Amino acid sequence: MPDTVFHVRKVSKVYRMGEVEVHALRGVNLELFPGEFVVLLGPSGSGKSTLLNILGGLDVPTSGEVYYLDHNLTTAEPAELTRYRREHVGFVFQFYNLIPSLTALENTALVTEIAENPLDPLECLRLVGLEERLNHFPAQMSGGEQQRVAIARAIAKRPEVLLCDEPTGALDYPTGKLVLEVLERVNRELGTITVVITHNVVIAEMADRVIRISSGEIVDIHKNEKKMAPSALTW
Amino acid sequence: MTALNKKLVRDLWRMRGQLVTVALVVACGIATYVTMRGSYESIANAQREYYAKYRFADVFASLKRAPNSLEASIAAIPGVSRVQTRIVVEVTLDVPGLQEPGLGRLVSIPERGVPDLNDLCLRRGRNIEPGRRDEVLVSEAFAKANQLDVGATIGAVINGRWEPLRIVGIALSPEYVYEIRGAEVFPDNRRFGVFWMSREALGPAFNMEGGFNDVSISLSPGGSEAEVISRLDNLMEPYGGLGAYGRYDQISNRFLSDEIVQDRITGIFIPAIFLAVAAFLIHVVLSRLVHTQRSAIGLLKAFGFGNTSVALHYLGFALAAVLLGTLLGVPLGIWLGRGLSRLYQDFFRFPELRFAPTLDMIVSAVAISGAAACFGALSALRSVSALPPAEAMRPESPARFRPGIAERLGLQRFVSLSARMILRNLERRPWKAALSILGLACAGAILIVGFYFYDAIEYLVRVEFQSAAREDVGITFNEPHGSSARFSVERLPGVLRAEPFRAVPARLRFQHRSRRVGILGLSDDRDLRRIVDQHLRVIGLPPEGIVLSQSLAGILGVSPGDTITIEVLEGQRPVRRIIVAGTVEDLIGTSAYMDIGALNRLMREGETVSGAFLSVDPLAAPGLYSFLKKTPAVSGVNVREAMLQSFRNTIAQSLNLSTGALISFACVIAFGIVYNGALIALSERAHELASLRVLGFTRTEIGWMLLGEQAILAGVSIPMGFLMGYGICGLLVYSMQSELYRMPLVISGRTYAFAFITIALASAISGVLIAQKLRNLDLVAVLKARE
Numbered sequence A: 001m002p003d004t005v006f007h008v009r010k011v012s013k014v015y016r017m018g019e020v021e022v023h024a025l026r027g028v029n030l031e032l033f034p035g036e037f038v039v040l041l042g043p044s045g046s047g048k049s050t051l052l053n054i055l056g057g058l059d060v061p062t063s064g065e066v067y068y069l070d071h072n073l074t075t076a077e078p079a080e081l082t083r084y085r086r087e088h089v090g091f092v093f094q095f096y097n098l099i100p101s102l103t104a105l106e107n108t109a110l111v112t113e114i115a116e117n118p119l120d121p122l123e124c125l126r127l128v129g130l131e132e133r134l135n136h137f138p139a140q141m142s143g144g145e146q147q148r149v150a151i152a153r154a155i156a157k158r159p160e161v162l163l164c165d166e167p168t169g170a171l172d173y174p175t176g177k178l179v180l181e182v183l184e185r186v187n188r189e190l191g192t193i194t195v196v197i198t199h200n201v202v203i204a205e206m207a208d209r210v211i212r213i214s215s216g217e218i219v220d221i222h223k224n225e226k227k228m229a230p231s232a233l234t235w
Numbered sequence B: 001m002t003a004l005n006k007k008l009v010r011d012l013w014r015m016r017g018q019l020v021t022v023a024l025v026v027a028c029g030i031a032t033y034v035t036m037r038g039s040y041e042s043i044a045n046a047q048r049e050y051y052a053k054y055r056f057a058d059v060f061a062s063l064k065r066a067p068n069s070l071e072a073s074i075a076a077i078p079g080v081s082r083v084q085t086r087i088v089v090e091v092t093l094d095v096p097g098l099q100e101p102g103l104g105r106l107v108s109i110p111e112r113g114v115p116d117l118n119d120l121c122l123r124r125g126r127n128i129e130p131g132r133r134d135e136v137l138v139s140e141a142f143a144k145a146n147q148l149d150v151g152a153t154i155g156a157v158i159n160g161r162w163e164p165l166r167i168v169g170i171a172l173s174p175e176y177v178y179e180i181r182g183a184e185v186f187p188d189n190r191r192f193g194v195f196w197m198s199r200e201a202l203g204p205a206f207n208m209e210g211g212f213n214d215v216s217i218s219l220s221p222g223g224s225e226a227e228v229i230s231r232l233d234n235l236m237e238p239y240g241g242l243g244a245y246g247r248y249d250q251i252s253n254r255f256l257s258d259e260i261v262q263d264r265i266t267g268i269f270i271p272a273i274f275l276a277v278a279a280f281l282i283h284v285v286l287s288r289l290v291h292t293q294r295s296a297i298g299l300l301k302a303f304g305f306g307n308t309s310v311a312l313h314y315l316g317f318a319l320a321a322v323l324l325g326t327l328l329g330v331p332l333g334i335w336l337g338r339g340l341s342r343l344y345q346d347f348f349r350f351p352e353l354r355f356a357p358t359l360d361m362i363v364s365a366v367a368i369s370g371a372a373a374c375f376g377a378l379s380a381l382r383s384v385s386a387l388p389p390a391e392a393m394r395p396e397s398p399a400r401f402r403p404g405i406a407e408r409l410g411l412q413r414f415v416s417l418s419a420r421m422i423l424r425n426l427e428r429r430p431w432k433a434a435l436s437i438l439g440l441a442c443a444g445a446i447l448i449v450g451f452y453f454y455d456a457i458e459y460l461v462r463v464e465f466q467s468a469a470r471e472d473v474g475i476t477f478n479e480p481h482g483s484s485a486r487f488s489v490e491r492l493p494g495v496l497r498a499e500p501f502r503a504v505p506a507r508l509r510f511q512h513r514s515r516r517v518g519i520l521g522l523s524d525d526r527d528l529r530r531i532v533d534q535h536l537r538v539i540g541l542p543p544e545g546i547v548l549s550q551s552l553a554g555i556l557g558v559s560p561g562d563t564i565t566i567e568v569l570e571g572q573r574p575v576r577r578i579i580v581a582g583t584v585e586d587l588i589g590t591s592a593y594m595d596i597g598a599l600n601r602l603m604r605e606g607e608t609v610s611g612a613f614l615s616v617d618p619l620a621a622p623g624l625y626s627f628l629k630k631t632p633a634v635s636g637v638n639v640r641e642a643m644l645q646s647f648r649n650t651i652a653q654s655l656n657l658s659t660g661a662l663i664s665f666a667c668v669i670a671f672g673i674v675y676n677g678a679l680i681a682l683s684e685r686a687h688e689l690a691s692l693r694v695l696g697f698t699r700t701e702i703g704w705m706l707l708g709e710q711a712i713l714a715g716v717s718i719p720m721g722f723l724m725g726y727g728i729c730g731l732l733v734y735s736m737q738s739e740l741y742r743m744p745l746v747i748s749g750r751t752y753a754f755a756f757i758t759i760a761l762a763s764a765i766s767g768v769l770i771a772q773k774l775r776n777l778d779l780v781a782v783l784k785a786r787e
């Protein structure tokens, strides 16, 4: 058994909205291992994003424990969480959240200004196939291109883990595939643990492991015998 | 309440911070308008009513002595309506509590009835009674400054003897609304007072029985002032006439009228600055509101609300700001106005100076600010009508940016990415940035102007009281003396040094222009009283010729080398011609200087002196003062330190109020601009800032990325504000320069520093308030939604 990078123990998350309590996660246990590509599958509202945000230090569980290596994310102060995100986590969202006033290259380089051991931003953009669009502003790029800039930005700090919340959700089929290829390549070439949320079952076939969530509980963890290349997927 | 109104109320509550800051700026606009316009109107009305009710004369003249029979000839001058002849003399006073002697001006009034012109307003006590020759009325300013009430007595040197004057009443006169001595600029009510006394008492005491030495005239409708003055001068010439003059040159009226004109000007342009800033703020706030609510607007339109009702809905913000601003600004304006009129009461004495803002004025203040607010709002709401419903409901595409100035100059490698973000955000809306800078610069300029008055006063003190007049005491003899007087003065107890001077009243004439002045002859070994220009340069006197104030040279239209005519108004009244040897850029009055020897020669008199400037041993001063009080030959004593003190007190009081108000108003502007600018930037960039937080940037780091924009705006505005402030001070100096005084254009480093600190502090405080809001930035929620 390889060393675990993330330990998730009996994690629950309860959102209180006035009188109503929403149990977004109910006693989740999970481990993530170096270099693996994990797909989180589940219906809308099942708690996927909540889990991902907790892993990424954007949110804290109501009960249970989360460890990143020997960092206890459950008891961390906000400032520690910020440092954790800064040093170890890359995020990719459905909406790309680029800085509109910075070009593709600058968006990528921004992160390298605060990282310890960053990649060359140019390299990152080359990795996502955008070496032609370095000096374009977000408003001048298509959705797929913006998402690839977001991935380049996420990996530029050389994170241990890349967390992607429905990265293809807003993209059409060919563009979505291109983005998945990029994620696969990053995972393979940099060895970054990659967690991808999707409700598209087909995408699960490119993962090392597939985790199914329903109503805040993990209902199934499936290990793919054979990973498919993203280019081979159709939906 | 309709749904739309409920939405308005909710929006207003949510935007209360912005609403309040805008309302405060509007309130300042309204308050300054109410205060300044109100003061202007109340003082102008008070002046008009006072002059009319108490029959303020139109033409004034003094002379040596004329028989009462001349009065009929004066009345016969065409254009003359009424004539009032009087006896006016100045005497040494023994002011209770003062070591040095004071100066009283005794003005005759009829024992029975009231004066035909320049009637008195009796404030307390009663009128003088016929036959009681020691009874006087005293001016309110002097009575208040010396805490004299009805029943008190005050000693005066009359006919060479100390006589007690019994105060039976306290009065005001339209002639002395601004009560100052001779050619001074600031009142010293402690040492100078006006007394009204029976003519029957004054006449014998001053050798004026059956005669007069002062005349006031009112003009009949259509009467020509110039015509009357010239005929009057001819009539009085044989009787030692000192030259007649109209209201324009009547000193009290001149100061009062100058003040009224200034109030009218500042009452327009200061409120205008505030209302322009308010319009700008309303514009930016509403532009942003309309922008964030585009989909709501689309929905409203899709439901069939017309452009007008949608626009009216958003106009609600502007109107709410005006309403709040009115509720705050009108009482504030009235309160400030009342304070200002109380201050005015210390300078200008009216029977009644009530700050009574008219409803008209308040309505126009509100209407003007309403118009400014609507202008700001409508310019922001143009986009509402331009927005088709379907378009409005679609999310907007990402904001467009262009490479910034740094890139175009090829400097990007020197500019950090966060700085590039800040610069590009500024460059994306150049007009907004420019107007923000302009608004902040106005705030800075207001501060500079506010503090400038202190600088000007300090500088004036340095020039006039520390460089030019360095004597401890100046004494004036009751009539010119031979030069031996100089030596007797030097032997007075406590006198360390004495410099004689000669003062000669004269009319200077060049071509058709003329001016009455006193020519001051100074000794050539002078050290106590010097001539100093506004650049603190000591000006020398040539052995021959006359040196004139630049302002006097301007009035006469002469320059050095010209020859002017001097008509002396005392003694044998010789008429001479003399060359203008030079001019001096001085700050106060219209002066003419000569070497004392040259002046004596001009007068064809021996070594004659009119008085002396003394340097006095402080320990011996009390003895000297009491000696001077008992010396009938000395008619006037000026103590420099006392003058300086009273000058500082009166000025400081009035400046503190106006400067205090200006500082708070400037802070409101600076705060309003920075707070709203940063808040709008926060709303525009919340998404971007949240994603930066997700990337691992700390709150401090994104705080700088957000506030850097405002910091740059404030930073650029400060030197601009300095420049604008300097410019406005220059304009003030130019527009306020008069024969009475010129303000020096000097702004101290301290003033710049105060302005800088104030703007920086106001900006920093609003920045901190906004930075607090970054705490509440909900990272997860922001990232879920597309902007």
Ligand SMILES: Nc1ncnc2c1ncn2[C@@H]1O[C@H](COP(=O)(O)OP(=O)(O)O)[C@@H](O)[C@H]1O
Pocket (backbone or CB within 6 Å): A015, A016, A017, A022, A023, A024, A042, A043, A044, A045, A046, A047, A048, A049, A050, A051
């Ligand atoms: N900030 C929040 N406040 C209240 N409820 C929330 C919040 N975030 C998520 N939830 C609720 O928690 C549940 C899980 O949400 P989420 O993790 O976003 O689901 P998924 O990503 O699988 O669609 C949902 O019912 C959602 O409504």
Ligand SMILES: [Mg+2]
Pocket (backbone or CB within 6 Å): A048, A049, A050, A165
């Ligand atoms: Mg989700």
